[in-house]
Amino acid sequence: MTVTKGLEGIVATTSSISSIIDGVLTYRGINIDDLAENATFEEVAYLLWYGKLPSQSELNGLLKQIGEYAAVPASVLESLKLYPKNTNSMAALRTAVSSLALYDEQANDMSKEANLRKAIKIQAQIPTLIAAFARIRDGKEPIAPKQGTSIAHNFLYMLNGTEPDQVAVKALDQALVLHADHELNASTFAARVTVATLSDIYSGITSAIGALKGPLHGGANEAVMVMLEEIGSFSNVEPYINEKLANKEKIMGFGHRVYKNGDPRAKHLQKMSRELGKLTGNMELYETSVKIEEIVTGQKGLKPNVDFYSASVYTTLGIPRDLFTPIFAISRASGWTAHILEQYDNNRLIRPRAEYTGPVDQKVTPIAQR
Numbered sequence: 001m002t003v004t005k006g007l008e009g010i011v012a013t014t015s016s017i018s019s020i021i022d023g024v025l026t027y028r029g030i031n032i033d034d035l036a037e038n039a040t041f042e043e044v045a046y047l048l049w050y051g052k053l054p055s056q057s058e059l060n061g062l063l064k065q066i067g068e069y070a071a072v073p074a075s076v077l078e079s080l081k082l083y084p085k086n087t088n089s090m091a092a093l094r095t096a097v098s099s100l101a102l103y104d105e106q107a108n109d110m111s112k113e114a115n116l117r118k119a120i121k122i123q124a125q126i127p128t129l130i131a132a133f134a135r136i137r138d139g140k141e142p143i144a145p146k147q148g149t150s151i152a153h154n155f156l157y158m159l160n161g162t163e164p165d166q167v168a169v170k171a172l173d174q175a176l177v178l179h180a181d182h183e184l185n186a187s188t189f190a191a192r193v194t195v196a197t198l199s200d201i202y203s204g205i206t207s208a209i210g211a212l213k214g215p216l217h218g219g220a221n222e223a224v225m226v227m228l229e230e231i232g233s234f235s236n237v238e239p240y241i242n243e244k245l246a247n248k249e250k251i252m253g254f255g256h257r258v259y260k261n262g263d264p265r266a267k268h269l270q271k272m273s274r275e276l277g278k279l280t281g282n283m284e285l286y287e288t289s290v291k292i293e294e295i296v297t298g299q300k301g302l303k304p305n306v307d308f309y310s311a312s313v314y315t316t317l318g319i320p321r322d323l324f325t326p327i328f329a330i331s332r333a334s335g336w337t338a339h340i341l342e343q344y345d346n347n348r349l350i351r352p353r354a355e356y357t358g359p360v361d362q363k364v365t366p367i368a369q370r
């Protein structure tokens with residue numbers, strides 16, 4: 001048996017959703033740079049689900065569907081209020097999404113139509129859950145979703161209770177486009193493993209949220225912000241990062257399993273971070289981030305990944321740090337659900353092997369002698 005730790009380089013499935021070839025990321029064959037500049041998140045979600053960009057009337061239809069599905073059952077909202085104080089936001093999302101299945105009469109309907117409908121519904125409801133969780137945590141009442149707005153707009157509206165400004169909506173929308181899908185990343189793989197047993201789509205998404213939560217994956221964006229807060233000021237960057245590197249600690253937001261020459265999404269987030277800094281007249285987070293990059297890339301050759309500059313972007317948008325990874329989940333719900341639909345279409349149980357390294361020829365010692 002050849003063991004490939006972390007399944008590095010193993011090709012575990014075929015997929016026509018997104019590709020990373022020679023460091024270039026595409027969704028359905030369209031370069032992420034093109035999508036980041038020229039498509040909205042809803043257009044991208046449509047692209048991932050249906051394999052093509054929507055016409056205006058198809059997009060209108062999707063927006064209408066998302067608007068109709070966005071409200072979550074009252075019992076789910078009520079149960080959010082019962083979660084212990086200090087509940088981790090991703091744990092809350094994982095639990096709440098799992099509970100959505102209890103109120104969906106089609107939860108176990110495995111027809112193609114029902115699964116696509118559930119994909120759109122899950123996409124529509126995740127932002128509502130996150131905004132409601134954040135408000136309840138802050139002692140406020142949840143705000144009902146608005147019809148006829150984009151997911152980025154609606155999320156900021158439900159979070160803050162005021163109409164968001166257009167710059168913030170545009171920035172969040174672009175961040176959602178950039179995070180929407182990424183081939184066989186850990187959370188997407190987790191979703192595919194779960195549904196490959198022919199379990200339901202809610203189970204797949206619940207698994208995916210659990211996998212995204214970890215700091216080696218989606219949780220890194222929050223961990224980057226913790227680091228920026230610990231650093232505190234520009235003048236502390238050098239001693240802080242040097243000490244971490246000397247102690248062989250990982251610098252969050254750097255490195256990638258697949259990209260060795262840089263993550264093509266990072267430049268867009270860096271640009272956004274710079275522009276938002278300029279607009280708000282506060283460049284400190286951006287400049288601190290650039291300095292960290294200079295040192296880490298200079299000393300270790302490691303490049304920033306998608307999580308690095310998203311931390312300064314979201315903070316500049318006034319989003320609390322524990323919502324960064326849930327926002328990643330808002331976006332990735334589109335990719336997860338597209339992959340789940342693709343898995344159902346061409347399913348085979350995912351069941352690799354392990355090389356056994358434990359003791360052999362053991363016997364049961366009677367309990368009194370153990």
Ligand SMILES: CC(=O)SCCNC(=O)CCNC(=O)[C@H](O)C(C)(C)COP(=O)(O)OP(=O)(O)OC[C@H]1O[C@@H](n2cnc3c(N)ncnc32)[C@H](O)[C@@H]1OP(=O)(O)O
Pocket residue numbers: 006215216217218220249250251252253254255256257258300302305306307
């Ligand atoms: C959306 C996303 O999921 S993007 C990734 C988000 N995660 C992070 O930003 C967390 C920090 N980064 C990491 O932990 C890693 O780079 C990962 C998990 C992303 C990729 O991990 P792997 O492909 O398994 O690489 P691995 O962890 O084996 O690292 C290879 C070498 O580079 C080093 N390295 C990798 N990333 C970092 C980092 N961020 N800081 C310091 N050193 C690092 C490792 O210590 C290791 O060094 P060694 O060979 O001397 O032991």
Ligand SMILES: O=C([O-])CC(=O)C(=O)O
Pocket residue numbers: 179181182184185186217257258305306
């Ligand atoms: O692909 C990966 O391993 C992690 C990643 O960048 C993502 O999920 O966006």
